[in-house]
Amino acid sequence: MKTSLAFPVKKIATSKLSETDFSNLVFGKTISDHMFVADYKDGDWTDLRIEPYSPLQLNPSNAALHYGQSIFEGLKGYKNEEGEVIIFRPDANWRRMNESAERMCMPSIPEEIFMEGLTQLIDLDREWVPTAKGASLYIRPFMFATDDYIGVKPSDTYKFIIFTCPVGNYYSKPVSVKVETKFTRATEGGTGAAKTAGNYAASLYPALQAQKAGYDQLLWTDGKSHSQIEESGTMNVMFKINGTIITAPTHTGTILKGITRESVIQLAKDWNQPVEERFLTVSELKEALEKGELEEAFGTGTAATIAHIRLIHIEGKDYELPEKPADAFSHRVLAELDGIKYGTTPDPHQWIIKL
Incomplete structure (x- = not known):
């Protein structure tokens, strides 16, 4: 270059x-x-x-x-x-x-x-x-x-x-997460969309409490009602329910505009995989877990790339996620991103530069 x-x-x-x-x-x-x-x-x-x-x-x-x-x-x-x-x-x-x-x-x-x-x-x-x-x-x-x-x-x-x-690797194995309904990461009008040090400082105490309880990360909920899933502590988060990928939108200013998140959404669209950028409520997530309709849950981020979620804690109960098949979306998109990043897969969106 x-x-x-x-x-x-x-x-x-x-x-x-x-x-x-x-x-x-x-x-x-x-x-x-x-x-x-x-x-x-x-x-x-x-x-x-x-x-x-x-x-x-x-x-x-x-x-x-x-x-x-x-x-x-x-x-x-x-x-x-x-x-x-x-x-x-x-x-x-x-x-x-x-x-x-x-x-x-x-x-x-x-x-x-x-x-x-x-x-x-x-x-x-x-x-x-x-x-x-x-x-x-x-x-x-x-x-x-x-x-x-x-x-x-x-x-x-x-x-x-x-x-x-x-x-x-940032995570060496699938992670367990706890839905947080007491502490708040960000509120509308705040600095949630900015990658500023104070956001992370404020998240340390509740994240530490979750880790002491045996969980790797939190799933943050909205600051007003704690009824909507926003993002995880180190990554955006996505859920596949009944064949559709659901991930929180970024227009509220409470969620970081993840670059890996954006890349995953683009690849999903390339593959005609249905995606909804909307808030998933805690009650929806709980219902999907109880009915066996949650097929996959995973985080997206630069450090983690794709972090598979194996367990979700909601309202005092642990829900184990089903074993993912080899052709699961999260496996496929991780392989595609890795291929682009290591230069073994075509780069149709011109995401990489070479030195």
């Missing part, structure tokens, strides 16, 4: 590659050698550079630490059989990051800066992209306020960084 934006690159003195065990990657624990950095001040993005991954220096009065102006994205890179690095839908992540930035009163990031910073960083650290089946390079762009000022107002300065992590 040809580059059009030049900026300085300072390489690490000694790479950490030789001391990295690629056969035992804990998700998010191993960080690659370099990071892309840009600073926003006086209304413009300046001082673009790639430098060794290293600690940041912040003052105690840093605005992000006190008032939460922090957003991020997550996407992945893969390596095909020819050794090329494939990045899945980075343009969609750029657009979504700017939607989050607008909601959080932060500056937008020009496409050229986002894409060139990302592609040049990954090209430099391409040896960090794992080759094992199921492994990938997780890519984390993020932005945060950098004003040193104690006052409730949008910051005037920001820092944008991209770093990467070689990772294995």
